[in-house]
Structure formats: C-alpha cells, structure tokens
Amino acid sequence: MTMQVPFVDLKAQFRALSQEVVPRMMQVMESASFILGPDVALFEENFATYVGARYCVGVESGTAALELALRACAIGPGDEVIIPANTFIASALAVSAVGARPVLVEMDRAYLIDAELLEAAVTPRTKAVMPVHLYGQAVPMDAILDFARRHGLRVIEDACQAHGARYKGRRTGSFGDMGCFSFYPGKNLGAYGDGGAIVCDDPSSYETLRLLRDLGQAKKYEHVVKGDNCRLDSLQAAVLDVKLRHLDDWNDARRRHAAAYDRLLREIGIEPPVNLHHEGHVYHLYVIEVENRDRVQGALSERGIATGVHYPIPIHLQRAYADLGLGPGSFERTEQSANRILSLPMFAELTEDQIVSVVDALASCRPLLVA
C-alpha cells in the first residue's frame, strides 16, 4: 500500500512554524493596529529588499496587484495588453478589470510566453506586455525587455508563482516597470488568507500605487485619485514577514524534490519538465505530461496521491472569454498541453518516501501512460 501524499501540506508547514508565527500574530492583535500598521511597512521593506526592488506596496491579492499595476501604468479602455495564452485566469481578468483587452500569445516548450511570437501580437493599441513566470520558472526576460523597448511598451511581470525565482542572477519581479506577487496560501510564500504585493523602482509609481490601494487617500479623508480599497492586512503582513525568512530554504527544498522527481521519472521513462535556468527555478508546480491524463489522475487518486491540473481549460476557451472570439485551434500547443499536463505533489515539507510513492504509483499506471 502506498502512503498518502497530499498535493500541498500547509498543516505541516504551520506545525513547523507555529512557535515563530503565533507570537507575531498575537503582537498585532494586542497592538490593534490592523490596517496599514507598522507590520505592513516592515514586510514591504523586507520584501522589496528580497526581490531587489526599491519599493513594495502590499495589497489584498495577486489579482489586485496586477490590476493596480495596470492602473498605475494608466492602462484602460481601448488599450491592449499582451499576455500568455497559458496562464492562470487572473492574468487576463486583471487586464479586463481595467477595461483593456488581453491579447494572447502561444507558449514555448517551457510553458512560458513564446518571445518569438510577440511581434505578431503588436497593434497600435498595445500598451504593455505581461510575462508570467509560470510554475516557478522565470521567463527569459532579455527578449521581453528588448521587445518592450523597441515598441515603447510597459512591462508588468506576473510573478505570482515565482517568489525568489531568478533569471541571470536577478529575482523575478525586479525586471519590469512593476512586478506583481500573490500570497495566496498555496504559493511559495503564502499568507493565512489572501494577500499580494507590487514591487517597483520608480518613486512616482510607488506613490500612485499607495494611493490606489487605499481609497486614493493622500491623507485621511483627502482623496486625490479614485482609488480602491485593496490593502494588505497587518496580520497577513506579520505572517508573511516571518515566512519570508524561510523562503530561500523552502525554495531550495523544492529544487531538491524536483531533482529527485527528475531522476526517478527518467527511470520509468517519463520526461521531466524543461528547466531553463537550473538553480533559478523555484518549482511552485512540478508539471509533467502524460497520455490519458484524467485516467492517470484518477488512478493516482485511488492510491492516495493527490495531483492537480494547471490549467485544464485555456483562457480563450473559457466561457468568460467567449468575447475574444478565439475558438478551439487558436493556440494548439496550449490546448494540447491542457489535456496532458499533470502537476505532482510539490511543497517544501515533501519527504523522499513520498516522492518515491508518487513515482511508484505513476509506474504502476504504466499501461495508461503509453499512447
């Protein structure tokens, strides 16, 4: 009998961390400084330093981070933003939320936006490009930055799956005009609820973002722009500040687990995922491709192995995006992979025994894996 392997194990992480994190949460509650208190400012400073950016603005979610970044870049109705066809729906929803149009671009062999197809997506309305560092792997940013420079576009990085990931030694989020992060509980750096952040280097963008997240207030009851209420809670900031100190260790553990998966999967004839940057990948997700994916997923589930699919329905085939008028066949690579991809259990606390169990269970699905 194989052991039970959850897809992520947030309970194990809390058990290891409770001594550190609970007192910090108590401090916030005792101080009763719940909104934009010193814990938010402290976390923002530490996270900006971690990413290698000058400024950080904490917000309520990754989706809000993307939306505010777009608004701070003055992107709105009539504008177009280039995003990958293969991403979480929130990348597109943020563009739609500001009234702009997402323009999708096919993925490359690493599941990232294909830089060679960017030119063909440009129109006179294009204002920005949003590379998404999907599954924990940095988009090769040289090509993106060069493309953006040639066309005068803003670059908003969706780093919601890539806390601490590197490209040429620099951390994701620090390349574009703005870098956006999610602290959804299951992310590499996760809060105990929703959370997000935007990092940037430009002081005036920083001021704009601070206004936008807090009702447009320069001072209490003085509103200089039509802002929103999407602040990061002090309690979440305190949790994140504690967790940030562990992020590099957790990412190292994820890379070790990925290396173990790579080796064991090759032994059973399954190709591991493409890793473009080696030590720069933070493996938010470990994604393989299999034939008969749904049946394989069912067979693994019967053996107590939890898996995921990120994502089963591409954005352009979602009912919400029927208005894009892009039917089946618009992005063949994205569509084909959506039927084949399978995300294996991946989290820092994963054990060697659990990894072996996952691969053993896959090996016993062998008849399903062959075409």
Ligand SMILES: *Cc1c(COP(=O)(O)O)cnc(C)c1O
């Ligand atoms: C998680 C995620 C988001 C949205 O973050 P939330 O905090 O859930 O709003 C956006 N983009 C990508 C790629 C994500 O993985």
